[in-house]
Amino acid sequence: MMHIDILTLFPEMFEGVLNSSILKKAKDMEAVQYNTINFRSYSDNKHQKVDDYPYGGGAGMVLTPQPLFDAVEDLSSNRSSKPRVILMSPQGEPYTQKKAEEFSREEHLILICGHYEGYDERIRTHLATDEISVGDYILTGGELGAMVVTDSVVRLLPGVLGNDHSAIQDSFSTGLLEHPHYTRPREFRGMNVPDVILSGDHQKIEDWRQKESLKRTWERRPDLLENVVLTDKQKQWIKQWKMDK
Template identity: 70%
Template sequence: MHIDILTLFPEMFEGVLNTSIMKRAQDREAFSYQYVNFREFTVNKHNKVDDYPYGGGAGLVLTPQPVFDAVNHIKANVSNKPRVILMCPQGEPFSQEKAEELSEEEHLVFICGHYEGYDERIRKELVTDEISIGDYVLTGGELGAMVVMDSVVRLLPGVLGNEQSAPEDSFSNGLLEHPHYTRPADFRGEKVPEVLLSGNHAKIDEWRHYQSLRRTYERRPDLLTNRVLSEKEQKWINEWKNR
């Protein structure tokens, strides 16, 4: 996978992209990236990328010309058709399902805006996906792009040390992840559940499923709204309801 990042502040990405899993992914040639500072594509003498909104109002709006030219420059140098992602509070809420979808792509382009917003023609003509990481507003799209990139890149083949790690993550199967324990078996009087020490993998799997469903039921019941429950899952939920 290759990722192009349209940003006015490429230095913001350095720590994230050159540390931990993201660095490992590059070392294993799972993905590559490049920064595209769209200020370099401006045609006005002051290199401005923003202007006052028509109709008045507070703040400044990103002008279309430098963003259009930057994206077209990227497209002119590749044979595939990239997914162009606009980081935007108005976008589709980001999810594990979306991360899995994007991880199947060969080429992603992230547009990270600043100021009050984007000229609407950027949204209408260039963008294939609008993504929001939550119902709040950030200074710019860079932090959101980092979140999405990290979530996507870790799903690429060969990036995680254990290939089972990603499928067992929270939300990957529609449920929150089960509790985890490690050594010591007894820490300050709090003991690891006996089933995890039993070596009985069938019972361990059932315990994890039970705990995963219970945690979801207690913390994120909205995730169960459209889930087709098995007979066993429905039985467990009925037990919790009747307590």
């Protein structure tokens, strides 16, 4: 079972997310155990303060190291494996599907949700194993980012989706965006389902899906193709699409 501990000043924010949909299913089937902890409870300050003014002056308050170091040490003390300690931060490594897959293979994750102006640098350099950003924008805290990481990781755990093949075909899992999907009715307001995916020919359907996946990636996220080794056939498709533009 995976254990995910979330250190936050607002544990109530996670109640709906962790008790709904796939995340609840994963908990109920004992694929994962969640624990949301208000790290203010670890403060050795009599007023349970967890922040202070930055040395050298400047705007805002900075999270102090003591509560977070003590919290991580306590949460790690009864585990056989060393946890991945993930700091949610706009300065962190951009979060990707590859990173989600990497985290999903761990036994214990500790997510730290920041607030205020930032973290004492010693938290970054001596406590966190990973520093993750969910996008080039600023949120009021790390809670929403931690929810994103949790959701993306838990859905990859064995048996959680019911069909493990679903996760393999997701956008980004193959390095490409996923192909288009269709369902009933066959015709809707003059818009028709492509004949090939109604043909029953599984090889033709798979070829169509691969081609559409590549085309969608080339049109919408060409930057992803820099990390994909293309076959001669795929290169020829792209060459033709460029000529047709």
